[in-house]
Amino acid sequence: MKHSTTFATSALTASLLLSAPALSAENKVLHVYNWSDYIAEETIEQFEQETGIGVVYDVFDSNEVLEAKILAGSTGFDLVVPTSDFLARQAMAGAFMPLDKSKLSNYGNLDPKIMSMLEETSDPDNTYAVPYLWGTTGLGYNVAKVTEVLGEDAPIGSWDLVFKPENLAKLEQCGVAFLNAPTEIYAAILHYLGKDPNSRELSDYKEDAEAFLLMEKLRPYVTYFHSSQYINDLANGDICVAIGWSGDVLQAADRAAEADNGVEVAYVIPEEGALAWFDLMAIPADAPHPDNAHAFINFLLRPEVIAEISNYVWYANPTPSSREFIDQEILEHPGIYPSEETLAKLYGAKIMPAKVSREMTRSWTRFLKN
Amino acid sequence: MSESRQNKRRRKLPSSKYLVLSVPYLWLLLFFLAPFFIVFKISFAEAQIAIPPFSELLSYADEQLQILLNVGNYFYLIDDDLYASAYLLSLKIAAISTFLCLLIGFPMAWAIVHSSPSSRNILLMLIILPSWTSFLIRVYAWIGILRNNGFLNNFLMSIGVIDKPLQILHTDTAVYIGIVYTYLPFMILPIYTALMRIDYSLIEAARDLGASTLTVLFKVLLPLAKGGIIAGSMLVFIPSVGEFVIPELLGGPDSILIGKVLWQEFFNNRDWPVASAVATIMLLLLVAPIMYFHRYQKREMGAS
Numbered sequence A: 001m002k003h004s005t006t007f008a009t010s011a012l013t014a015s016l017l018l019s020a021p022a023l024s025a026e027n028k029v030l031h032v033y034n035w036s037d038y039i040a041e042e043t044i045e046q047f048e049q050e051t052g053i054g055v056v057y058d059v060f061d062s063n064e065v066l067e068a069k070i071l072a073g074s075t076g077f078d079l080v081v082p083t084s085d086f087l088a089r090q091a092m093a094g095a096f097m098p099l100d101k102s103k104l105s106n107y108g109n110l111d112p113k114i115m116s117m118l119e120e121t122s123d124p125d126n127t128y129a130v131p132y133l134w135g136t137t138g139l140g141y142n143v144a145k146v147t148e149v150l151g152e153d154a155p156i157g158s159w160d161l162v163f164k165p166e167n168l169a170k171l172e173q174c175g176v177a178f179l180n181a182p183t184e185i186y187a188a189i190l191h192y193l194g195k196d197p198n199s200r201e202l203s204d205y206k207e208d209a210e211a212f213l214l215m216e217k218l219r220p221y222v223t224y225f226h227s228s229q230y231i232n233d234l235a236n237g238d239i240c241v242a243i244g245w246s247g248d249v250l251q252a253a254d255r256a257a258e259a260d261n262g263v264e265v266a267y268v269i270p271e272e273g274a275l276a277w278f279d280l281m282a283i284p285a286d287a288p289h290p291d292n293a294h295a296f297i298n299f300l301l302r303p304e305v306i307a308e309i310s311n312y313v314w315y316a317n318p319t320p321s322s323r324e325f326i327d328q329e330i331l332e333h334p335g336i337y338p339s340e341e342t343l344a345k346l347y348g349a350k351i352m353p354a355k356v357s358r359e360m361t362r363s364w365t366r367f368l369k370n
Numbered sequence B: 001m002s003e004s005r006q007n008k009r010r011r012k013l014p015s016s017k018y019l020v021l022s023v024p025y026l027w028l029l030l031f032f033l034a035p036f037f038i039v040f041k042i043s044f045a046e047a048q049i050a051i052p053p054f055s056e057l058l059s060y061a062d063e064q065l066q067i068l069l070n071v072g073n074y075f076y077l078i079d080d081d082l083y084a085s086a087y088l089l090s091l092k093i094a095a096i097s098t099f100l101c102l103l104i105g106f107p108m109a110w111a112i113v114h115s116s117p118s119s120r121n122i123l124l125m126l127i128i129l130p131s132w133t134s135f136l137i138r139v140y141a142w143i144g145i146l147r148n149n150g151f152l153n154n155f156l157m158s159i160g161v162i163d164k165p166l167q168i169l170h171t172d173t174a175v176y177i178g179i180v181y182t183y184l185p186f187m188i189l190p191i192y193t194a195l196m197r198i199d200y201s202l203i204e205a206a207r208d209l210g211a212s213t214l215t216v217l218f219k220v221l222l223p224l225a226k227g228g229i230i231a232g233s234m235l236v237f238i239p240s241v242g243e244f245v246i247p248e249l250l251g252g253p254d255s256i257l258i259g260k261v262l263w264q265e266f267f268n269n270r271d272w273p274v275a276s277a278v279a280t281i282m283l284l285l286l287v288a289p290i291m292y293f294h295r296y297q298k299r300e301m302g303a304s
Helices: A002-024 A043-051 A063-072 A084-092 A112-121 A143-150 A165-174 A182-192 A210-221 A229-236 A246-259 A290-300 A303-313 A320-325 A340-345 A354-369 B002-012 B016-042 B072-079 B081-113 B117-132 B135-146 B151-158 B172-197 B201-208 B213-224 B226-241 B245-250 B258-268 B272-303
Strands: A029-035 A054-060 A129-142 A176-178 A241-245 A265-268 A275-282 B058-061 B064-067
Touching: A029 A290, A043 A054, A043 A290, A043 A303, A063 A084, A063 B258, A084 A112, A084 A129, A084 A275, A112 A129, A112 A275, A129 A143, A129 A229, A129 A246, A129 A303, A143 A165, A165 A176, A165 A210, A176 A229, A182 A210, A182 A241, A182 A275, A182 A354, A210 A354, A229 A241, A229 A246, A241 A246, A246 A265, A290 A303, A303 A320, A354 B081, A354 B258, B016 B272, B072 B081, B072 B272, B081 B117, B081 B172, B081 B226, B081 B258, B081 B272, B117 B172, B135 B151, B135 B172, B135 B245, B172 B226, B172 B245, B201 B213, B213 B226, B226 B272, B245 B258, B258 B272
Parallel strands: A029 A054, A176 A241
Antiparallel strands: A129 A241, A129 A265, A129 A275, B058 B064
8 A cells, every 4th residue: 555655656756747847848758659669778768868858659560550540630649650652652641741851960871772762662852751770571481491391402592482382382381471461462472473563453463363363372371371470480480481571580580599499590582582661750740749750860860879779670771871880790681781682673662552452452351261 | 426416416407307318318429329420421432542531521612512422332342242241251150159158148147046145246246257357368368278289279189189289269160269258248147137037936837837847948937038138149249240359369361250341441441431331331230130129128118
């Protein structure tokens, strides 16, 4: 009882202390909405100490959830982090305010190549967004099991591993997971079939299209479709191949190494090329504290700050000058910082017309049902 | 304290009776009719890339008020067999779950009614107790029990009943288990109340007149408890039809229920109007059993 009273008193004092400066200086507060497990442990504390701005940090785990909030309006957030193709559509809906680059003194640290790619695919003139981190959608696999099942000359490092039905049929015995992300799997399959991964042709997504027919052949051998379960299952050895996100697979590799359970997980960007995605920071049009949001973006553009985050979450950042602060292991990993040759083969995601996007969801549903 | 103050104020007001009577209607208006009207309105709009992502029905320009209704969303639901099959599967799963709940819940309610008055309260408490934990956590617990290397399979394998794990998680069976488990208390409680009210001398009389156990059950007991059974079935059936969380967590990729379809329309397709049309049709489907129940209640009240 005494304990709880003390707690209540201290909580009250704390809230008074917190709200007092907020009232007087009007906006020493920043509401950030970011992906879960996507920032280093000390980043926010450091920002709060330097600026005196209190950060309220909230997380989401899917672009769809974020988008539903943004399109409903008045989210109360000052900074959100959608993936590039989603941002493009939200920007068209008028969801964001243009960035005031005069408040971003570190803007010049950004990789010009990445900025021009974003300009082309999702954010004309780089008006609304600054990239936070980026990664790829490739293959995670259990090194020993895949060689055991497919032999020494297993096509590791190629989409043949999972998109050739005869290979997948053999891998079925040790477990296969696909992301439950229609846009990303469709892009990978269309690319594999030599088509435009961002095809806007309705006919490419119909039930009699080449892509759907291939998916139907693969379907019986896929253990499950899920976008996060594979991290644990790869680490435990419950599945041996997954189409997954780079940082997540590497997280599985890290967990397996830590558990020392004899499982070795690796990530590879297939040689045919893969989807590269960028998570972008943008300020909602009705954000209550846009100045603080600019300050936070500028803070994250500092090489040593963003390097710390890359070291922690195993995703690459768009600030080349941060490399000197990044761990050797991450910097040299071809799945995180790919070679020039691989980079040239990566493709971005573009937004689809509503009709195409609907047809894709529809055929994905049908395909899961089979 | 606030309650007594409120009572005093009510007593002072002359029209307090109407005020009290209007509360349920106000409640209905605010929390049912108004939201439904908003959903109904959106179902006639057109999807747009905007905030909010649908078109306005009313427009006023040049002193002309225009109303633009888009009924295409409803035609779309008829065109594609996905919606019909999802509605049917939802109704089927809800109906079977309701029947299973009744099968398990009726004997349980009966047993509670016929236990000693002191243990009755404890038993009732035990029925309600699980709901003190978050619903989500209880559904997650079922994942731990049902999965391939989970509690159930490990137990069955250790006693040698099976030698290979049963695939229960991610199948429709798991969905039934989850729904029956979650909604069972809603079946037991109304039946319990109904059984408590029965005059048991009627059963003795039937016995004395030579009725067999089954005849007593079907000719006397069930008709007397009918009100409770219908109320319990409604309480289980209606929320099960729109259930989203249980099939999402326990069901497989082919358990496409109407809740899942709604989610896809709203989140994957960003089509709020079609999502609203799906929701409107679902409500219409549910109105039929509710109306039946209402009429039944009226008849009962008129008879007694």
